[in-house]
Amino acid sequence: MRAAVFQGLHRPLAIESLPDPTPRKGEVVVQVGRCGICGSDLHMSEDSAFGKHPGDIFGHEFAGEVIALGKGVERVAPGDRVSVVPLASCGHCPTCLAGEPAWCDRMALQGGGYAEYATSHENQCVLLPKTASIADGAIVEPLAVALHGVMLSGLAPGTGCWCWARGRSGSASPAGRAGWARARSWCRISRAIRRNAR
Numbered sequence: 001m002r003a004a005v006f007q008g009l010h011r012p013l014a015i016e017s018l019p020d021p022t023p024r025k026g027e028v029v030v031q032v033g034r035c036g037i038c039g040s041d042l043h044m045s046e047d048s049a050f051g052k053h054p055g056d057i058f059g060h061e062f063a064g065e066v067i068a069l070g071k072g073v074e075r076v077a078p079g080d081r082v083s084v085v086p087l088a089s090c091g092h093c094p095t096c097l098a099g100e101p102a103w104c105d106r107m108a109l110q111g112g113g114y115a116e117y118a119t120s121h122e123n124q125c126v127l128l129p130k131t132a133s134i135a136d137g138a139i140v141e142p143l144a145v146a147l148h149g150v151m152l153s154g155l156a157p158g159t160g161c162w163c164w165a166r167g168r169s170g171s172a173s174p175a176g177r178a179g180w181a182r183a184r185s186w187c188r189i190s191r192a193i194r195r196n197a198r
Ligand SMILES: [Zn+2]
Pocket: 038, 039, 040, 060, 061, 141, 142
């Protein structure tokens, strides 16, 4: 497969030919249809604090079609269209079983979307409804980040709010046409902000 591969800090990614991935037990192979470029990906390519190594494949906002299954996979099947939640975790500790993989001791941000194929644990695959495209599936993660922020904000219906943020997650938070705060009738937004958000 072809993949955009990390070459080291402050160096551009390079397109390389790599072996197609083989799924391990509990994993699936996803043929990547769309993958977002996150601000975190840019930071990972510039800051050693992220611990990335040459040969790594970035891209954690992706969706595609399941094309192969590892042993024991039961929740998804070949042909399923899925969005991949980029939080790899153990899957059986109390926080994982409570649906909070972000707090698992073994939580790790999964990349792999800057390639034709990526592996993922079946637990990280969210089936897309017929009404959602693969492109829609690739923005599930940033939209979820925005929704989480709005939920934490304590906004109540009718509250005025101001969002100082750029990019996809920022514009999805309060003011965009699909903004979560608007969708949940949580905020009144001034015309100026509305105009800037278009
Ligand atoms: Zn991201």
